[in-house]
Amino acid sequence: MxxxxxxxxxxxxxxxxxxxxxxxxxxxxxxxxxxxxxxxxxxGECSYWACMPSKALLRPVIARADARRVPGLAQAVQGPLDTEAVLRRRDYMASDWKxxxxxxxxxxxxxxxxxxxxxxxxxxxxxxxxxxxxxxxxxxxxxxxxxxxxxAALPDLPGLADVRPWTSREATSGRAPGRLIVVGGGVVAVEMATAWQSLGAQVTMLVRGKGLLPRMEPFAGELIAEGLTEAGVDLRTGVSVTSVTRERPADADTGAPGTSARQGKGTVVAVTDTGERIEADEILFATGRAxxxxxxxxxxxxxxxxxxxxxxxxxxxxxxxxxxxxxxxxxxxxxxxxxxxxxxxxxxxxxxxxxxxxxxxxxxxxxxxxxxDHGAVPQVVFTDPEAAAVGLSLAEAEQAGHRVRAVDVDFASVAAAGLYADGYRGRARMVVDLEAEILRGVTFVGPGVGELIHSATIAIAGEVPLSRLWHAVPSYPTLSEVWLRLLEAYRG
Incomplete structure (x- = not known):
């Protein structure tokens, strides 16, 4: 040109x-x-390094987890995932980066x-x-x-560039590491820990805060933490990384920057604020965006x-x-x-x-x-269990000056939960504005709840009065019957 x-x-x-x-x-x-x-x-990012490849990695993970909870199907899906097949589909969904x-x-x-x-x-x-x-x-x-x-926003750690850490790009486009350290407790961190643990990696999560998903209702992070731990993730909260190095053998190939194969050779060593030394093949920093x-x-x-x-x-x-x-x-x-x-x-x-x-x-x-953008933003976290939320959390609504009440329901009260899977665990919350009697926020946690969130988005964006929501009849037996249970709990 x-x-x-x-x-x-x-x-x-x-x-x-x-x-x-x-x-x-x-x-x-x-x-x-x-x-x-x-x-x-x-x-852009979504097509090649975020939404599409990450969800392609997670879809077989979540489908297998669901299947393992259904008698008659569980025994057929006890083996490991075919990692290469999952990665091939991931590459296809990312258009092979073309x-x-x-x-x-x-x-x-x-x-x-x-x-x-x-x-x-x-x-x-x-x-x-x-x-x-x-x-x-x-x-x-x-x-x-x-x-x-x-x-991706990386922390100011000496020598971090020499370590060639993973960011969200490498985490969604890379190959399966044997051992992976995930630094962070937000959406990228929990989704990538879910994916790579299920694809055979030994995952250690280091979270500076007290829990996961701090922008959601506390129970969302708690239930996802339980799921990650049960899947084999070594989850540690209240931990900060103070230094990172990569110990490379003399004949190491540093790889090609900017490619999906951008994995440094050698061992990553992360040292925490307690002095603990943790080793891995790769380290992912999921610590925010700039x-x-x-x-x-x-x-x-x-x-x-x-x-x-x-x-x-x-x-x-x-x-x-x-x-x-x-x-x-x-x-x-x-x-x-x-x-x-x-x-x-x-x-x-x-x-x-x-x-x-x-x-x-x-x-x-x-x-x-x-x-x-102000009060009806929906989000789904594709983990096991899933978390889906729209609008304000209880704390956010109170901070905004609304007079609100939180209404909580366990999914065990919904008949379809038992049909969906044995031992279904999940929870729902709606945050009700007591003066306007409309919803300010809704959170669902449990298998399959991502498909429920649009109904909540419509209710919040449309400021639908609770008196009208009684006449939005959920189909039986579906997970959407949780709406009836929430309204019943509100009425008392």
Whole structure:
């Protein structure tokens, strides 16, 4: 690519993950010319290093766990998983880390793809540094949308780079280690511990806090901790890592950075704050995320490089008329489905503003505000048991000033739980606003509960009164009958 004159588009999108793709889809559907800039694979983190490969790894794990609890089937599934078959399916679900299909989709909607590193170079201007060393300048008539997502945040430990630790990328794209240390107690940590333990690794989890999944109801972390321990994970809480080294043999091959085979040779040694020395083949740090905004030219438009970008409900950067930040970079809800929701909102808002509509003139402006980011964010943790939650936890609701009551039900009271599996263990909670008599939050923990959470999301997003929920009759015998038990417990 050689430098050419500036090319003008209505919209320029930085980042071609699910969020950037959805912004482009909406702006193109509105007739706006759109350029998309991507330095890696079109499809982004979710397609290749997060949602798709991680769930492909976890699906056989959870299916086998369910089957082992059903008499008549349990004896047939007592053997180990076929690790190579699981990894082959994982690779297939990640499109073998090739983005031809996603590129074809972008072409099909009429968006122009620019391969290379994009960075802002002043208002409405993006410079693309091409892979061949050339430069292309793009200008945006209406909007630039930053959809660059996040990266793994690693702790400041001396020599950590030399250890070549796993992050979420290596954990979802790598090969099975014999021994794995997982540092962290959040979603990535518990899901990857679940997957690799079931695929034959000896997993040690080191959690700095008192329990797992600190942003969920406490019982969610407790039940998942029980499941991990029963599966053979060595779970240790209240433990911090103070140093990490890798002891390599003299003939070690350090591997190829950036590939799915990025596994260093030799033994990883982690030392804890108690002085204990723990050895493994790989170490995964699942200790948070940071915005990928450090090298996209934010300083040229008066913003701080490496910062989260604050936005209004239409995803427009505060104090700005043309710059949007959509998905993880705005730090509202770091989940793929929420980012795609935001992208649909942002695309509609960009199109409306490009058409000259104002909030007063457009009856549809309500559709251009991402209100669900504030109180109706759903999430599923794909472990054994599963955990699914939407809205506020009891503690969050109380901190927000709501007068609430928590209603808890054991899934043992639901007939379908016994049909689902022998010894089914699970718990449900709804957080009721006592003044409005609507739900502020719902949490389910147990096998198969991920498919229940959308009903709770509808109830919370729609602010459905409890008096109406009595008339949403659950089918018998299904796990959704837990709704009836929760309402009965509330009524007393």
């Amino acid at each position: 050689t430098e050419t004159e500036s090319i003008a588009y209505d919209v320029v999108v930085l980042g071609a993950g699910p969020v950037g793709e959805n912004v482009a889809d909406r702006t193109r559907a509105a007739g706006l010319s759109t350029a998309v800039v991507e330095n890696e694979l079109v499809g 983005d031809d299909g996603q590129v074809g989709w972008l072409d099909g909607i009429g968006a122009d793809l620019y391969r290379g590193h994009g960075r802002l170079a002043g208002p409405r201007t993006v410079v693309v540094e091409g892979r061949d060393g050339g430069r292309q300048v793009l200008t945006a008539r209406h909007a630039v949308a930053v959809c660059t997502g996040t990266r 915005p990928k905004t450090d090298a996209i030219g934010l300083e040229t438009v008066g913003l701080e490089p490496g910062s989260w970008l604050s936005v209004d409900d239409s995803m427009r950067v505060e104090g700005n008329e043309w710059l949007y930040a959509v998905g993880d970079v705005n730090h509202r809800a770091l989940l793929t489905h929420q980012g795609k929701y935001q992208a649909r909102i942002a695309g509609a808002a960009i199109a409306a503003r490009a058409a000259g509509d104002t909030e007063e003139e457009s009856a549809a402006w309500g559709a251009h505000a991402a209100t669900a």
